[in-house]
Amino acid sequence: MRRSLLLFLTLPLAAQDGVYDLLLKNGHVLDPANQRNERMDIAIVGRRIAKIGKDLKASHAKVVVEASQYYVTPGLIDIHTHFDSQGASLNLIPDHNTLTSGVTTAVDAGSSGWKNFEAFKSKVIDRSKTRLLAFLNIVGAGMYGSEVENDVNEMDVEAAAKMVKKYPGIVVGIKTAHFQPATWDAVDRAVEAAEKSGTIAMVDFSQKPGRGYSDLILKHLRPGDIHTHFYGRLTPQLDAGRKLQPYMIEARKRGVLFDVGHGSGSFWFRIAAPAIEQGFLPDTISTDIHRSSIMLPRANMITTMSKLLNLGMTLEQVIERSTVNPARAIRRPELGKLTEGGEADIALIEVERGRFGYVDSGHGKLIGDRKLRCVMTIRAGAIVWDSEGLAAEEWKAAGAYSNFK
Numbered sequence: 125m126r127r128s129l130l131l132f133l134t135l136p137l138a139a140q141d142g143v144y145d146l147l148l149k150n151g152h153v154l155d156p157a158n159q160r161n162e163r164m165d166i167a168i169v170g171r172r173i174a175k176i177g178k179d180l181k182a183s184h185a186k187v188v189v190e191a192s193q194y195y196v197t198p199g200l201i202d203i204h205t206h207f208d209s210q211g212a213s214l215n216l217i218p219d220h221n222t223l224t225s226g227v228t229t230a231v232d233a234g235s236s237g238w239k240n241f242e243a244f245k246s247k248v249i250d251r252s253k254t255r256l257l258a259f260l261n262i263v264g265a266g267m268y269g270s271e272v273e274n275d276v277n278e279m280d281v282e283a284a285a286k287m288v289k290k291y292p293g294i295v296v297g298i299k300t301a302h303f304q305p306a307t308w309d310a311v312d313r314a315v316e317a318a319e320k321s322g323t324i325a326m327v328d329f330s331q332k333p334g335r336g337y338s339d340l341i342l343k344h345l346r347p348g349d350i351h352t353h354f355y356g357r358l359t360p361q362l363d364a365g366r367k368l369q370p371y372m373i374e375a376r377k378r379g380v381l382f383d384v385g386h387g388s389g390s391f392w393f394r395i396a397a398p399a400i401e402q403g404f405l406p407d408t409i410s411t412d413i414h415r416s417s418i419m420l421p422r423a424n425m426i427t428t429m430s431k432l433l434n435l436g437m438t439l440e441q442v443i444e445r446s447t448v449n450p451a452r453a454i455r456r457p458e459l460g461k462l463t464e465g466g467e468a469d470i471a472l473i474e475v476e477r478g479r480f481g482y483v484d485s486g487h488g489k490l491i492g493d494r495k496l497r498c499v500m501t502i503r504a505g506a507i508v509w510d511s512e513g514l515a516a517e518e519w520k521a522a523g524a525y526s527n528f529k
């Protein structure tokens with residue numbers, strides 16, 4: 125009773141009359157957060173999902189999208205991206221590289237620090253259709269080259285924590301990356317700033333003498349902190365016989381999270397395949413998308429998900445790790461699921477069957493039989509990507525030029 129009253133109060137008048145702006149009809153809804161895995165209809169009014177159910181009336185909708193060929197999932201969440209396009213040269217602009225892959229929420233992973241985050245916010249975050257969030261780099265100037273990124277004096281815990289607290293709706297945690305000196309300064313300061321701001325740390329790590337990987341995940345990271353690039357070659361997840369190291373399982377039991385962070389150099393089939401075979405799946409799937417990784421290894425979200433599908437993960441596992449899991453990891457549990465009354469962030473995904481080639485960071489090829497393709501993305505109720513014209517009218521029936529809106 126209370127729930128329906130709340131829905132009544134939060135929806136515009138049109139929905140109460142049963143008029144939907146958009147109706148997704150007969151799609152296979154895959155929404156792991158709500159254990160939905162069946163054919164259902166989704167009705168949208170304004171920015172929000174008005175109703176999820178069976179046999180919603182098409183005659184009540186302004187636009188009907190026939191979705192029976194597709195999976196309908198929550199908008200995808202990519203928690204490792206680089207979109208501070210005003211800053212470092214490797215960054216991309218967000219919307220073209222997110223919405224085309226079904227990503228409606230992207231988290232920039234430390235491209236900026238406390239000194240330049242606000243410029244990133246005003247010039248990119250505030251202007252994007254994609255919901256853009258951020259990990260703040262523990263380095264004040266962010267990813268501004270090795271000179272500042274290796275300088276411990278650039279890592280001001282207080283200033284970083286203060287900036288995180290200033291933007292709690294946008295900044296989800298602290299990032300450290302690329303730190304070459306063989307000390308723990310960067311990791312420990314990032315974790316300290318996360319602790320002080322009540323958030324999490326995401327760590328890009330390379331093992332050095334005296335700075336071992338097992339110490340990172342068993343001692344330095346806290347439960348909820350994230351090791352990104354964990355199928356990369358700079359950390360020893362497997363022993364010489366390609367068997368999973370016992371400390372990986374121990375760290376997972378502690379609550380440390382393992383994120384893909386594909387990137388140019390950090391996703392090797394030679395590591396991922398044996399790990400997945402031994403049951404060690406990623407907690408979250410992400411791309412580390414930037415100007416270089418988007419090219420040869422094709423590290424966009426939908427391709428990264430396709431690679432993991434062809435490495436033996438099920439579609440359900442892949443979607444779970446691209447929606448509800450990343451939402452929980454960044455402590456935004458309202459995201460990554462389909463909720464009546466919630467913001468309508470949705471992806472329509474086709475599973476193509478055939479023979480497809482995929483390339484990893486080590487220039488290794490994987491031949492697979494399935495390929496995921498995002499055919500439609502809806503962000504806050506608006507169709508922002510529609511590669512098949514599913515919501516468009518057949519051109520012969522579209523009428524005069526003046527009908528164009």
Ligand SMILES: [Zn+2]
Binds near residue numbers: 204205206233387412
């Ligand atoms: Zn990165």
